[in-house]
Structures are given as C-alpha cells and as structure tokens.
C-alpha cells in the first residue's frame with residue numbers, strides 16, 4: 368500500500384475514534400450518565416480507530432493507533448518547552464536522516480567479530496565505515512586490532528561527537544565529520560556500509576570507480592541490487608554481503624571461457 372494512502376487511512380480512522388468518544392461524552396451529558404474519565408475515552412478512541420483499520424493497514428499501525436489518542440492527551444499536560452527541547456535533541460542526533468533517510472541503527476558485537484575475522488583472513492589492513500554512527504563498531508575493532516586502521520565518517524553532529532569521544536584514546540581509529548559521498552574511499556582496503564537499500568548501487572559504483580579491480584565492499588543487511596555478492600559473511604544480527612570487484616572479473620572470465628567452449 369502506498370505510504371500516503373496508509374497515512375490518510377490512519378488519519379480518517381483516528382478522526383472516527385475521536386468522534387466516537389465525543390459521541391459518548393455527548394450522550395453521557397444528555398442522559399446524565401456518570402462521568403467517564405478522559406483517559407478512558409482516549410483509550411476507547413484508540414481501540415475504535417485500531418479496529419476500523421485492523422484489516423486495512425499493516426499490523427504495525429495497530430499499536431500506533433491504539434496509543435495515539437492517549438499520547439495526544441498526555442502531551443497536553445507537558446510544558447511546550449519540552450517539545451522544543453526534544454525537537455532540538457532529535458535534530459542534533461538525526462537531522463541528516465531527513466535528507467539521507469538513513470537513521471541510526473547500531474551493529475552488534477558479532478558484526479565486529481566477523482569483520483575482523485574477514486580482514487585477518489584476507490590480509491586487509493584498513494577499513495572505512497560509511498556513516499559510523501556513535502563509533503562503537505569502529506572502536507571495538509580498533510581496540511581488538513591495533514595494527515589495522517579504522518576510519519569513520521558521520522554527518523549527524525551529536526553522533527560524530529560521541530564517536531570522536533569514544534575513540535579518543537584509540538590512535539588507530541579516526542572519526543571525520545560530514546557527508547561520505549564527496550570524499551575519496553580509495554585509500555581503504557575495505558569499505559563497510561550499514562545504510563539502507565536505496566544507496567547500495569551508487570555506493571558500489573563509487574567504490575568501483577575509485578578502486579577498480581581492488582574494490583572491496585562489505586554491506587550489512589542490504590544487497591547491491593543486481594550484483595552477486597562474492598561471499599556471505601553470516602553475522603548474528605543480519606547477513607553481511609561481501610562484494611569484490613576481482614570476483615566479478617573471475618566470474619566474467621569463466622563465463623567468457625565457457626561460452627567460447629560452447630561455440
């Protein structure tokens with residue numbers, strides 16, 4: 368279902384839920400029923416709007432619609448300065464997500480283990496983390512592998528500051544602020560990405576342009592569309608896909624040779 372349509376449906380059912388509760392208030396006044404607490408009415412609105420869209424919207428909308436009226440009611444009792452504070456905090460952490468549509472989601476310890484094992488196996492000495500978040504992944508690897516170099520680029524200001532602080536005592540871990548797209552990634556043996564499906568093809572293209580046959584990319588969770596990974600590195604959280612330009616050269620050669628044999 369298109370996102371906008373889902374949103375409109377949710378809004379309509381939300382309005383029905385509120386209307387239902389207002390109707391009850393009206394009937395209560397008319398018939399002099401005992402007063403129902405406002406939070407019960409808010410909860411009732413949530414239940415009604417959730418039930419209306421039960422089969423129409425994806426399941427994750429149900430808890431959202433259920434608690435929305437209660438949350439709206441609760442928000443009225445909060446000093447409005449808190450909202451401003453919360454908005455500033457959110458922007459400081461993730462303002463870039465408005466443009467990049469890539470929020471922070473951290474890799475776990477297993478990802479670091481698998482990445483390090485891969486680097487050691489293939490003799491890779493440096494790694495660039497595209498969007499390093501709070502730097503925890505890099506810090507873990509830099510601590511465990513002091514002979515290798517780890518660099519992260521992060522465009523969310525607070526996350527950049529946290530990552531810098533975290534890596535302050537780790538000389539083989541460097542954190543840079545800004546957008547990773549205009550920078551060169553050519554100096555790194557491995558480029559690691561945990562982003563979203565959208566940028567994966569441009570990421571691989573840039574990697575190929577800059578590093579040619581030596582290009583290596585490890586992507587956590589997201590495939591490069593239309594490109595076969597040379598290897599799957601299983602991690603607990605998600606699978607990791609290893610892309611190696613030389614693998615494609617080899618596969619291409621095998622296919623070319625096979626087609627020569629066939630003629």
Ligand SMILES: C[S@@+](CC[C@H](N)C(=O)[O-])C[C@H]1O[C@@H](n2cnc3c(N)ncnc32)[C@H](O)[C@@H]1O
Nearest residue numbers: 467469472473474498499500521522546547561
């Ligand atoms: C899913 S998190 C991954 C964090 C970290 N790499 C990890 O694996 O734990 C993606 C991060 O990329 C950052 N990001 C997204 N687009 C970016 C860009 N163009 N330049 C720099 N950072 C970016 C986001 O702010 C977010 O912190």
